Amino acid sequence: MVDTKIQFSIEDFARECEQRGFPLSLKQIDQFIHYANWLQEWNQKMNLTAISDFDSILLKHFLDCLELVPVLQRGMEKSKGSTHSKVLDFGTGAGFPGLVLKLAMPELSMTLCDSLRKRTDFLSFIVDQLNLTDVQVLHARTEEIAKLGDYRERFAYVLARAVARMPVLIEWAGPLVQVEGYFYAMKGPHPQSELLEANRIAERVGFLRFDVTPYELPLGAGDHTIVCAYKGRPTPRSFPRRPGEAQRNPIL
Numbered sequence: 067m068v069d070t071k072i073q074f075s076i077e078d079f080a081r082e083c084e085q086r087g088f089p090l091s092l093k094q095i096d097q098f099i100h101y102a103n104w105l106q107e108w109n110q111k112m113n114l115t116a117i118s119d120f121d122s123i124l125l126k127h128f129l130d131c132l133e134l135v136p137v138l139q140r141g142m143e144k145s146k147g148s149t150h151s152k153v154l155d156f157g158t159g160a161g162f163p164g165l166v167l168k169l170a171m172p173e174l175s176m177t178l179c180d181s182l183r184k185r186t187d188f189l190s191f192i193v194d195q196l197n198l199t200d201v202q203v204l205h206a207r208t209e210e211i212a213k214l215g216d217y218r219e220r221f222a223y224v225l226a227r228a229v230a231r232m233p234v235l236i237e238w239a240g241p242l243v244q245v246e247g248y249f250y251a252m253k254g255p256h257p258q259s260e261l262l263e264a265n266r267i268a269e270r271v272g273f274l275r276f277d278v279t280p281y282e283l284p285l286g287a288g289d290h291t292i293v294c295a296y297k298g299r300p301t302p303r304s305f306p307r308r309p310g311e312a313q314r315n316p317i318l
C-alpha cells in the first residue's frame with residue numbers, strides 16, 4: 067500500500083516561512099518545535115487536535131495559520147494598526163491561529179479565548195513554558211466577553227479559525243472589533259455562500275465589506291481562504307445576543 071503520510075520537516079517549515087517574507091529566528095524555530103512536541107504530548111491525554119503527527123502539525127496547523135501574517139501585515143499598512151496592535155483569537159482551541167501568530171510576530175498583544183477549560187489550560191502551559199509576554203488566556207465564551215468593557219470594541223484585529231459559520235462569527239466578532247478594525251476568518255476554498263448568508267448581520271453590527279484572499283498549502287495539503295471584514299461603524303449594544311442564540315437562530 068502507498069504510504070500517504072506527509073513529510074514536512076522543520077527545515078521545510080522554516081523555508082516556507084522565509085519564502086512568504088517572514089524568516090524565523092533560531093529562537094522562534096525552537097519555540098515552534100517545543101509547541102508541536104507539547105501538543106503531541108497533551109493530545110495523548112486529551113483531545114486537542116485531530117492532526118497529531120509532527121510533520122502534519124507543522125504544515126496543516128502552523129504554516130496554515132501563518133498564511134495570516136502577510137494578510138495581517140497588509141491590513142496594518144492600510145489601517146492605523148502596528149505590530150503592537152491588540153489582537154483577539156476566539157475559539158482558539160490549541161492556539162490556532164493566535165498563538166502561532168504570536169510566535170511569528172512577538173510584538174503583538176494577543177488575547178486567546180476559548181470556552182473549554184482543558185484547552186485554555188494547555189495554552190497557559192505553553193505561554194508559561196515559553197516565557198511569552200503580552201499574551202492573555204481567557205477561559206470564557208466569546209459572547210460573554212463581548213459584553214464587557216475591557217474587551218468590547220477594544221481589538222484592532224479579531225481572528226477565528228474553524229469555529230462556526232460566517233453569520234455566527236460575524237455576530238460574535240462585530241462587538242469586539244474596534245471601529246476601523248478588521249475581522250479575519252480562516253475558511254475553506256469556497257466561502258461565498260456563507261458570505262452571502264452573513265451580509266445582513268454584517269450590516270447590523272457595522273462591517274462594511276468583505277475581501278477574500280485564497281491560498282494553497284504545499285504538498286497538496288489544502289486550498290483555503292482568509293475572509294477579511296472591515297468594520298466602519300460602532301456595533302449596537304444589542305449585539306451579540308445571549309450566549310448560544312447566534313447558533314440557534316442566526317440572523318440571515
Ligand SMILES: C[S@@+](CC[C@H](N)C(=O)[O-])C[C@H]1O[C@@H](n2cnc3c(N)ncnc32)[C@H](O)[C@@H]1O
Binds near residue numbers: 159226
Ligand atoms: C473546531 S475548534 C477550532 C480550534 C482552533 N481555532 C483550530 O483552528 O484548530 C472550535 C473551538 O471553539 C471553541 N468554542 C466554541 N464556541 C465558543 C464560544 N462561544 N466562545 C469561545 N470558544 C468557543 C471550542 O471550545 C473549540 O476549542
